[in-house]
Amino acid sequence: MPDQAVIMLVEDREDDILLVKKAFEKGWIDNPLQVVGDGEEAIHYLAGEGKYANRAEYPLPDLILVDLKMPKIDGFDLVRWIRRQPSFGSIPIVVLTSSDSIKDVNRAYALGANSFLVKPLDFENFIETAKILKTYWLRTNRRPDASRPGERASVGEAKERMSQ
Amino acid sequence: MPEVAVVLVVEDREDDVVVLRTAFRAAGVLNPVVWVRSGDEAITYMRGVGPYMNRSEFPLPRLILLDLKMSGLDGFDVISYVRSRLEFASIAIIVLTSSTDMKDVQRAYDLGASSFIVRETEFSDMVTLSKLLKEYWLGLNNTIEARRQSRQESDA
Numbered sequence: 001m002p003d004q005a006v007i008m009l010v011e012d013r014e015d016d017i018l019l020v021k022k023a024f025e026k027g028w029i030d031n032p033l034q035v036v037g038d039g040e041e042a043i044h045y046l047a048g049e050g051k052y053a054n055r056a057e058y059p060l061p062d063l064i065l066v067d068l069k070m071p072k073i074d075g076f077d078l079v080r081w082i083r084r085q086p087s088f089g090s091i092p093i094v095v096l097t098s099s100d101s102i103k104d105v106n107r108a109y110a111l112g113a114n115s116f117l118v119k120p121l122d123f124e125n126f127i128e129t130a131k132i133l134k135t136y137w138l139r140t141n142r143r144p145d146a147s148r149p150g151e152r153a154s155v156g157e158a159k160e161r162m163s164q
Numbered sequence: 165m166p167e168v169a170v171v172l173v174v175e176d177r178e179d180d181v182v183v184l185r186t187a188f189r190a191a192g193v194l195n196p197v198v199w200v201r202s203g204d205e206a207i208t209y210m211r212g213v214g215p216y217m218n219r220s221e222f223p224l225p226r227l228i229l230l231d232l233k234m235s236g237l238d239g240f241d242v243i244s245y246v247r248s249r250l251e252f253a254s255i256a257i258i259v260l261t262s263s264t265d266m267k268d269v270q271r272a273y274d275l276g277a278s279s280f281i282v283r284e285t286e287f288s289d290m291v292t293l294s295k296l297l298k299e300y301w302l303g304l305n306n307t308i309e310a311r312r313q314s315r316q317e318s319d320a
Contacts, residue, residue: 090273109253114278117304129304136300140293142280144270
């Protein structure tokens with residue numbers, strides 16, 4: 001059975017989105033990947049507003065990868081917002097950024113990010129990082145909700161969207 | 165560069181610590197492991213007071229592996245304490261327990277745990293888990309943690 005846990009990527013740079021997609025492909029990570037372009041869109045998605053009201057098409061993610069520097073609402077404000085929603089408290093948030101500022105690291109953690117990863121510079125490392133991310137957060141880490149990701153009816157649709 | 169990131173293990177059952185240490189060695193985790201037996205002792209260690217006053221001998225950990233059920237101050241109390249101190253914000257707190265009680269999982273996250281892992285019963289699975297913990301928390305997070313440590317040294 002394919003692993004159907006949903007991963008959300010919040011990233012504004014097309015190059016970086018492509019890099020993550022490629023790394024997932026090369027690392028045989030077939031989870032549905034929902035990409036949103038900035039913090040504001042991520043909040044709309046998570047809150048199920050507007051076009052995101054359809055949870056079958058836009059399921060809640062099991063892992064959120066977030067860039068820090070983005071237009072409108074940035075990664076910090078997004079992390080803060082997510083951690084203030086009681087129902088999203090246990091969704092792992094991994095900051096994935098090229099920032100290597102200690103201030104950014106500490107701020108992201110203080111706001112409630114679970115983990116902070118600096119984007120690997122070469123592609124082979126990126127594939128390895130993607131594999132470990134999946135094994136750790138989707139296969140090993142526990143969350144309080146008993147529902148298994150695989151039982152979601154929405155995944156097939158999300159996958160179709162991905163392949164389009 | 166020698167591996168210096170310390171793993172603080174907070175666990176009241178000595179048997180579990182022996183298994184963990186053995187699994188770490190089998191997995192090639194060479195980091196120093198500091199074991200404290202209670203939540204009280206963990207907080208004393210983090211505060212750097214009493215027997216743990218000397219930070220060069222008892223450095224702040226990069227990673228805390230935390231049991232939940234302990235007499236006196238328990239694992240939840242440790243999470244609350246560590247997360248109340250901004251300077252510890254980047255220290256990962258991994259709950260490592262046999263409990264699969266969903267209320268415990270929820271409460272641990274609410275208080276600020278980084279991750280919640282259930283102990284494996286088979287030793288070989290504990291070795292696999294140790295490898296993964298090393299790869300993720302002592303590997304991928306390494307870059308920034310190194311910065312954190314150098315910052316502490318410059319603050320000291």
